Amino acid sequence: MSxxxxxxxxxxxxxxxxxxxSGNIHSLxxxxxxxxxxxxxxPPFVHVNKSIDHGINNVRYGVVHCNTYEDTCVFxxxxxxxxxxxxxxxxMKFSEAREFRSKKLIEYREINPQSSTITSTFSSTSSISSSTSSTLIASSASMISTSSIPMTTLKPSSDQSKNDTPIPVTDLTQIPSKKQKLEIDCLECAKLNNQIDSLKSKVISLQDELVTAQKKIIAYQDLIVESQKK
Structure with missing residues (x-):
């Protein structure tokens, strides 16, 4: 027994x-x-499935099983x-297998054999890579915990301190904000409005004086006309 x-x-x-x-393979x-x-x-396959009739290899057909559909197409x-x-x-001769229920011939796509090999070995490779990565993480953690890393403090040189020039810093508190600018603009507008109102009142008073003067002129003209009639 194996x-x-x-x-x-x-x-x-x-x-x-x-x-x-299929073929004359009844003895195999x-x-x-x-x-x-x-x-x-x-091409890559997993195993051969060939039925045995009453314990005797007298069946003339069978199927080859593959792990993936891609491997099957390549095979x-x-x-x-x-x-x-x-x-x-x-x-023996190889041909299409049939679907279990419909008994239709299975369609096999044209696939690059290299991509099929990568697909069939991906699961085993991923498991190996995951175990390897976990081992590397564990070993890295032990190395960090057991090793001491010296820490050094960098100090500026004397030449650097001499050559350093102070950078002018603007006092941000002296810069008016947008709100303050709006308030200033509003105050200026109010002053201008007051000046305009005062000018309007002066113009109105001058207009009143002009009307009064015109009335007096008309009255004098009437007196002159009456005196000439006499």
């Missing part, structure tokens, strides 16, 4: 993570087909529509 642990497969139970194959087991696929450097487009000569003088 001591190897079974590999976890994310393609089991997912129809679009499978690629169908799933393990033999897996070993043969690895020997010909087939299909690399292996499709070709006759492969397998072990024990067998011939």
């Amino acid at each position: 001591n190897e642990k079974p590999i976890a497969c994310h393609g089991c139970g997912k129809d679009n993570h499978s690629v169908y194959f 087991s799933a393990e033999e087909i897996e070993a043969w696929l690895k020997s010909i450097e087939a 299909f487009h690399k292996m499709k529509l070709k006759k492969y000569f397998g072990p024990s003088e067998t011939v």
Whole structure:
């Protein structure tokens, strides 16, 4: 009995993570087909699923499971529509698998094999990077706690103190604010209004004097006319 642990497969139970194959492979087991696929450097896959009828390898078809849909597409487009000569003088061919319910042929997109490899290895890489980062954080914390960092105080040199010139500082309290400016403007406006009112009153009084003078002139003219009649 083999001591190897079974590999976890994310393609089991997912129809679009499978690629169908068939041929005169009734005498081959799933393990033999897996070993043969690895020997010909087939694209990444997890395992081969080949049924056994009454304990005998007399089934002429099976499926290859992949972890991701991207890996499945890469595997299909690399292996499709070709006759492969397998072990024990067998011939097999890879084609589309079918959906579980509708029995329709699965569509496999054209995908860059490099991006598929990155996708399939992302989960393991992320777990390794997270554990590595936690280790680095712990080691950094211990280094900081055990090491002492000398602190130095910088003092200005004598030359610098001699060359320093005082910078004039404006007293902000002497600068009027917007509110104060408005109040000043209002006071000036009030003074101007008072001057205008006084000028208006003077003009009115002069107009009254002018009217009085005109009346006197008219009266004198009437007297002159009457004296001439006599």
